[in-house]
Amino acid sequence: MKFRMAENSLFAVLLRKPWWISMLVAAAFVAVVQALLPAQYRNVGSLGALPFVVIAGIAFWRQLGAPSESESRSVLEGASRMGWPEFEQALRAGFTRQGWQVRSGQGGADLVLERNGQPASLVSARRWKAARHGEESLQALDNAMRKQDVSRGVYVALGELTPQATRLAKSRQIEVVQGDALVRLLRK
Missing domain, CATH: 1.10.287 (Helix Hairpins)
Structure with missing residues (x-):
């Protein structure tokens, strides 16, 4: 229990x-x-x-290691001003600092994360600037996970998720990286 x-x-x-x-x-x-x-x-x-x-x-x-409010605001504002190539590089650097090997994804995944024999994870981040993220955005990642036989997905978002998207993320083991988690990933 x-x-x-x-x-x-x-x-x-x-x-x-x-x-x-x-x-x-x-x-x-x-x-x-x-x-x-x-x-x-x-x-x-x-x-x-x-x-x-x-x-x-x-x-x-x-x-103890959490970013301050002003640092969070600064990092998130910086991320909202980035173009996709710059944001992708920032994500790659952040995941690499966490110990992941990062390579380009395909289909509904932008990146693939691998680490020491752990199962791969697919990352979807191209729609990071959207104000609201709906179920269809996460569905594309879920379809890529099924097609590539991957059990874990990561969805990166600056904006909020709709309730339907949140339910889909929980039911399909898709980790949503936003807010403080995104700041910790992007800060140097």
């Missing part, structure tokens, strides 16, 4: 916020406990802040 945290639970929200917010919540929890509980229960009651400290640690670790 696979456990999954509810998307809008307190801990899920805190994981998406800066790490220091969880530490503030933990400190506030301890302060309230110290003020309201009898002296013999204060130390035990303060242990209730431990989950918030753990969440702060996890958030800190995730945010």
Whole structure:
């Protein structure tokens, strides 16, 4: 059985916020406990802040190498001004930094990624500038994956995906690279 945290639970929200917010919540929890509980229960009651400290640690670790908001905005704006040859080179460089061997794709795939005996991955990125990406864009990648007998696809997008495209990506094991993931891929 696979456990999954509810998307809008307190801990899920805190994981998406800066790490220091969880530490503030933990400190506030301890302060309230110290003020309201009898002296013999204060130390035990303060242990209730431990989950918030753990969440702060996890958030800190995730945010350690993450780009700042201004850097993200700058990288994404730069990507939106690029032409296809320049964007393709930036993608190739990013995937190479991650340890992939990159070669040109065919059909509905722009690039093919291979790494140390892992199954190949097809990348579709030519429509990266579109404001909204529909199901037909991902369907072309899915068709190429089926035709070339590849089980993993990567779709690169600056804009948002329609709900139908999101469902197709989840059902067909297509990883959508956008937002922070795209910034991490493109930044040098």
